[in-house]
Amino acid sequence: MMRRKNAILTAAALATAATLGLAACSAGAGNSAGSDGETPTTATIALTGPPTNLDFTTTAGSAIPQALMSNVYEGLVELDQSGEIVPLLAEEWTVSDDRTTYTFTLQEGVTFSNGDEFTADDVKFSFDRVKTDWVSSLKAKMDVVDTVEVVSPTEVAVHLSAPSNAWLFSLATPVGAIFSEDAVDDLANAPVGTGPYAVGSWTPNESLVLDTRDDYWGEAPGVEQVTLKYFADATATTNALQTGDVDAIANLQAPELLSSFEADDAFVVTTGTSSGEVSLSLNNRAAPFDDVRVRQAVLYALDEQAILDTAWNGYGSLVATYATPTDPYYEDLNDVYPYDPEKAKELLAEAGQENLDITFTVPTRPYAQAVSEIVVSQLKDVGINASIKSAEFPAVWLDEVFTQHDYQMTTVLAVEARDILTAFNDPDYYIGYDNSTIAPIAAEADAADEAGYVAGMQEVARQIVDDAASGVLFLFPNITVSKAALQGMPENAIIEALDLTNLSWQ
Amino acid sequence: MAIRILINLARFAVTYVVATVVVFLFMRLIPGDPAQIALGVNATPELLEQTREQFGTDRPLIVQYLEWFGGLLRGDFGTSYLTRTDISPMVLDRVQVSLILVLTAMAVALLVAIPLGTWAAVKHRSFSGVAIGLGSQIGVAIPGFLAGILLVMIFAVGLGWLPANGWTAPSVDFGDFIRRLILPVVALASVQGAILTRYVRSAVLEVMSEDYLRTARAKGLSKNGALLKHGLRNAAIPVITVTGVQIAALIIGAVVIERVFVIPGLGSMLLDAVGNRDLLTVQSVVMVLVAITLILNLVVDILYTIIDPRLRRSA
Numbered sequence: 001m002m003r004r005k006n007a008i009l010t011a012a013a014l015a016t017a018a019t020l021g022l023a024a025c026s027a028g029a030g031n032s033a034g035s036d037g038e039t040p041t042t043a044t045i046a047l048t049g050p051p052t053n054l055d056f057t058t059t060a061g062s063a064i065p066q067a068l069m070s071n072v073y074e075g076l077v078e079l080d081q082s083g084e085i086v087p088l089l090a091e092e093w094t095v096s097d098d099r100t101t102y103t104f105t106l107q108e109g110v111t112f113s114n115g116d117e118f119t120a121d122d123v124k125f126s127f128d129r130v131k132t133d134w135v136s137s138l139k140a141k142m143d144v145v146d147t148v149e150v151v152s153p154t155e156v157a158v159h160l161s162a163p164s165n166a167w168l169f170s171l172a173t174p175v176g177a178i179f180s181e182d183a184v185d186d187l188a189n190a191p192v193g194t195g196p197y198a199v200g201s202w203t204p205n206e207s208l209v210l211d212t213r214d215d216y217w218g219e220a221p222g223v224e225q226v227t228l229k230y231f232a233d234a235t236a237t238t239n240a241l242q243t244g245d246v247d248a249i250a251n252l253q254a255p256e257l258l259s260s261f262e263a264d265d266a267f268v269v270t271t272g273t274s275s276g277e278v279s280l281s282l283n284n285r286a287a288p289f290d291d292v293r294v295r296q297a298v299l300y301a302l303d304e305q306a307i308l309d310t311a312w313n314g315y316g317s318l319v320a321t322y323a324t325p326t327d328p329y330y331e332d333l334n335d336v337y338p339y340d341p342e343k344a345k346e347l348l349a350e351a352g353q354e355n356l357d358i359t360f361t362v363p364t365r366p367y368a369q370a371v372s373e374i375v376v377s378q379l380k381d382v383g384i385n386a387s388i389k390s391a392e393f394p395a396v397w398l399d400e401v402f403t404q405h406d407y408q409m410t411t412v413l414a415v416e417a418r419d420i421l422t423a424f425n426d427p428d429y430y431i432g433y434d435n436s437t438i439a440p441i442a443a444e445a446d447a448a449d450e451a452g453y454v455a456g457m458q459e460v461a462r463q464i465v466d467d468a469a470s471g472v473l474f475l476f477p478n479i480t481v482s483k484a485a486l487q488g489m490p491e492n493a494i495i496e497a498l499d500l501t502n503l504s505w506q
Numbered sequence: 507m508a509i510r511i512l513i514n515l516a517r518f519a520v521t522y523v524v525a526t527v528v529v530f531l532f533m534r535l536i537p538g539d540p541a542q543i544a545l546g547v548n549a550t551p552e553l554l555e556q557t558r559e560q561f562g563t564d565r566p567l568i569v570q571y572l573e574w575f576g577g578l579l580r581g582d583f584g585t586s587y588l589t590r591t592d593i594s595p596m597v598l599d600r601v602q603v604s605l606i607l608v609l610t611a612m613a614v615a616l617l618v619a620i621p622l623g624t625w626a627a628v629k630h631r632s633f634s635g636v637a638i639g640l641g642s643q644i645g646v647a648i649p650g651f652l653a654g655i656l657l658v659m660i661f662a663v664g665l666g667w668l669p670a671n672g673w674t675a676p677s678v679d680f681g682d683f684i685r686r687l688i689l690p691v692v693a694l695a696s697v698q699g700a701i702l703t704r705y706v707r708s709a710v711l712e713v714m715s716e717d718y719l720r721t722a723r724a725k726g727l728s729k730n731g732a733l734l735k736h737g738l739r740n741a742a743i744p745v746i747t748v749t750g751v752q753i754a755a756l757i758i759g760a761v762v763i764e765r766v767f768v769i770p771g772l773g774s775m776l777l778d779a780v781g782n783r784d785l786l787t788v789q790s791v792v793m794v795l796v797a798i799t800l801i802l803n804l805v806v807d808i809l810y811t812i813i814d815p816r817l818r819r820s821a
Contacts (some may be wrong), residue, residue: 052544052588052782058557059588060546135557137548188590204589204596205778206770229672232777235655236768239670243662394546395538395783403542403549 039505041224043486046237046246047498048253050205050230055187056174058135062415062496065174067208067228069497072113073193075176076104076123077168079417079495083326085172089118089194099163099449100146106154110217112180113198120156124148125181127158133184134175141170163447169418173495196221196501206230210500222488222504234366241267241481248482248489250498253366255313261481271315272478272491275417277322278367280375280471281410285432288358289408293351295468298409299337300344301382302375308474311370316477321461322420324475326494328450329457333465344382360386361401361410363393368411371473375411402430413476417495420457424464433469514807518800525796526578529789530571538783539563540587561587563785574789583790588782593790596775601794603673604764604771608756610687611694616749618699623706624741628733630711639707645700650759654693654766661689671768690767694760698752705748709741716740743814750806754799 051063070078076090087093090104110118130142144164149157160167170176183192191199196218197210208228212221229246231237234254238261240246251274252258261267282289282298289295304318319325320333348354362372376386386409391397401407407430416422424433425442438460445456478493488502541557542549549557558564562573577584583593622638629635662670668689674682713719714737722732761773768774772791779787 050778052784053590055590059544060548135553135560136545137550137553203770204591205774231768232765232774233768236671236766239658239663240672240768243666243670245669245672392538392781394543395536395781398542398546399537399539402547403539 041505042227043223043225043248043500043503043505044227044229044246045489045498045500046229046231046240046249048231048234048237048251051208052204053188054191054199054202054208056136056177057130057133057187059188060136065496066498068191068193068195068199069174069177069495070195070499070501071197071210071226071497072191072195072199073174073177073179074195075171075173075178076106077171077176078497079169079172081490081492081494083328083494085168089178099447100160101157102160102168103151103155103157106156107217108154110194111215112183112192112194113213114180114183114192115215116180116182116192118178118180118194119153120150121153122178122180123156124150126177126179129179129184130175138173138175141167141173141175165448165450165453166418166421166446173417197226200225221501223500226500226503238481241483247486248480250480250489251493252479252481255315255477255479258313258315258479258481266484268482268484270480270489270491272480272493273317273325274415274476274478274493275324275326275419275495276413276415276476276493277319277324278316278371278473278476279322279410279412279414279423280473281412281431282468282470283405283408283430283432284434284469285405286408288351288353288356291351291353292468293347294353294356295470296337297344297347297351297353297382298379298384299468299471300340300347301384302378302471302473303339304334304473305339306378307371307374310374312367312474312477315479316474319472319475321465321472322414322423323457323461324417324494326492327418329454329461331458331461333461336465337468341382348383354383356384358384358386358408359389361389361391361397361407363391363397363410363412365393365413367413367476368393371411375473405430405432411473415476415496420461420464424460424469431470433464433467437467438463510811511808514804518804521800522793522796526575526789526793527571529792529796530567530574533785533789534567536783540783540785543783544588574786578790578793584786586779586784586787588784588787593787596787597772597790597794600770600772600775600791603769604757604760604773606676607687607690607694607764607769607771608753608760611691611698612749612753612756614691614695615698615702618695619702619706620745622699623703624710624733624738626703626707627710627714628730630707638703642700642703642707645696646704648697648700650693650697651762651766653696654690654763657689657693658766671766673767673769686767690763690769693766694756694763698756701752702745702748706741706745709744710737713737713741739813743810746809746813747806750802754802757795757798 049063051061051067053059054064054068056064056068074089076088077085078088080086089107089110091107093102093104095102104123106120106123112118127142127145127148130139144160144162144167146159146161149159151157178194180192189202194217196212196216198213200209200211202208207230210226210228212224231240234252234257237249237252238257241249258269262269282295284290308314308316308318318334320336323330348356360372360376362368372388376388379386391400397412401410414423421442423429423431425435425439427433427435441456441463442460445453445460448456478491480489480491482489485506487504487506490499540561540563541554544557545553562570574584581594583597585591586593626635626638658670661667669686672686674686676683714733719732719737722736723729757772760771761776764771764773765777772794776788776791779791
């Protein structure tokens with residue numbers, strides 16, 4: 001017995017000594033790549049909110065398309081940084097006179113990362129597959145497609161059941177991604193697309209490594225390997241940039257951490273625009289917000305500039321609707337409800353709701369926590385007593401607010417691009433807006449020509465604002481911090497994709 | 507002694523099975539539907555139904571439980587709802603990371619605590635003894651995550667000596683592995699070291715007042731000689747218990763440290779999985795933690811028997 005115990009103790013002692021001894025000799029011996037003066041060929045980008053898997057056809061959220069669209073998957077068209085629809089896998093396209101047939105001429109010599117050649121058959125396969133295999137209401141964006149006709153290997157005609165402006169835009173979003181028929185068995189782990197990068201390795205919740213493809217049809221990206229690293233905490237992210245573990249932060253979620261970077265020449269800070277509205281959603285179907293006067297009172301009671309300054313250090317911009325300045329139909333509607341507490345009180349009195357008690361359901365997200373206190377204090381000034389109820393995001397928020405519509409007022413970051421109709425043209429959506437007035441206008445606008453589309457959608461947006469359907473506190477900024485030598489980080493996030501194909505080192 | 511170990515093993519098995527039931531039921535009680543989370547704001551009732559079917563969360567609870575439990579017995583945790591990959595290899599990866607972190611921290615803490623605590627006890631009336639006692643009291647009061655944040659601010663961001671966060675597997679780059687290990691280990695070990703120092707000190711103090719030590723001294727051994735020859739062995743018993751308990755506590759406590767230092771251990775896996783209501787993953791990770799805790803208890807019990815001959819005779 002005694003001997004055995006000694007053996008155990010000796011082994012333990014040796015193991016400990018070995019660990020510590022090695023620790024002592026190796027400390028400080030490591031060296032990070034790229035510090036030897038040569039131009040680096042890799043870049044590491046910090047992101048928040050990791051994708052749970054790599055299949056956006058069956059899993060929600062912007063994290064998967066953020067990483068994969070533009071980089072791994074490509075569509076026939078894409079959106080440029082100013083919001084214009086431009087060609088990508090389609091060289092060009094024509095629209096029939098009745099606006100129901102789009103004929104695309106495809107790029108030649110395009111291959112998928114598994115070596116398969118890209119042809120018109122893949123377009124047909126991908127578009128058809130949205131209707132059959134996608135598990136997400138996004139698939140509805142393809143409902144308007146009647147048939148997809150392969151004219152020749154490089155030509156495909158898409159017949160719509162009715163003209164649709166929204167459809168061509170949708171082609172630039174994930175539903176327009178082109179897949180190879182042979183490579184859709186394990187999309188969650190092994191995506192295959194025509195983009196300049198292929199997934200090199202993928203560690204859930206940690207990192208995604210994108211490697212350049214030698215056989216990419218277009219211009220090769222300036223950086224051979226991009227690693228996306230996921231952080232749960234904004235401070236950890238900025239620490240990683242400061243110590244050189246990452247080269248850039250895409251979409252920093254804590255503007256208060258920016259000051260040290262702005263003062264330092266080694267870093268560049270850009271604040272672009274995004275498609276994310278920080279909403280103040282009011283439940284139109286439940287008291288007290290089923291009364292338009294009470295909803296209007298809330299909008300008059302809020303000083304959005306003060307909210308933006310307090311909650312988000314002034315970064316971001318003010319929009320009054322779900323339309324953003326990069327949308328073709330955007331119109332500045334900020335003046336409809338100026339900050340006017342007296343007017344708010346009048347409206348509340350008219351509605352018989354002086355001294356109103358409401359519950360404000362706040363999801364556990366940085367932006368939501370940041371806006372909640374100031375919103376509550378501004379509402380208090382006009383006699384609305386909002387008590388904050390915290391809801392764990394996403395689980396509890398989705399369950400209570402989104403699914404059961406069990407809330408009065410909430411806030412959420414609505415990130416999807418051109419989502420005004422998603423939010424307001426559906427009375428079953430959690431906001432519960434009565435869409436009977438806007439539905440016919442929206443349908444007409446979708447079928448009209450470009451000018452008619454813009455005019456119709458503006459009418460829709462104005463109607464929603466007139467009805468005070470809900471508020472938008474501010475448009476989320478896209479704050480990017482990168483090492484000064486790293487060029488080409490996209491400034492705006494107007495669509496889910498984080499396009500990393502223009503990165504380069506100076 | 508064999509009987510004693512058998513009893514321990516039986517207790518281990520029963521506790522484990524009870525724990526599976528409790529963990530399973532608790533996971534079903536918290537609000538949030540995994541299908542809803544996977545589909546997010548793009549869910550429609552039909553899609554939700556379809557996804558629940560795919561996840562198997564629409565089946566009776568007892569069926570879900572038995573399937574999961576059967577898998578556990580075979581060492582198969584099942585497939586994650588969200589990542590669509592097998593959970594077992596992921597958990598195995600994460601367990602290694604957490605164990606390396608925690609055991610290194612514990613080793614460092616013991617290496618510091620045993621000499622310091624003994625010294626503080628022997629010299630408990632001198633200045634150095636009082637100083638160690640006071641210092642350990644302060645150390646106990648500082649939360650590990652705060653120590654972590656301070657260490658990062660000073661040594662990573664401020665001085666730039668060590669990385670602020672991240673993890674490299676030892677097989678990939680050993681030097682980098684060590685560099686990234688230092689700060690989190692120091693953060694964990696400083697608090698643990700303080701706790702253990704206090705235990706060692708009081709254990710040695712107690713032993714010093716025992717009769718057998720007086721007897722030993724009467725036989726001509728010096729004070730230190732008597733302590734080394736007879737005292738420390740007895741002082742070790744409470745210290746071993748506390749070390750076992752503390753390792754279990756450390757694994758749980760490391761959750762926060764893993765967050766601060768962005769370390770892909772069990773803790774961060776658990777947090778991510780809870781947030782996403784990835785039920786099978788949460789259950790699996792929790793059961794691994796339960797197993798580690800129970801095994802530690804078992805080991806402590808057995809070590810007890812080995813060190814203290816009196817326990818060998820009883821039972």
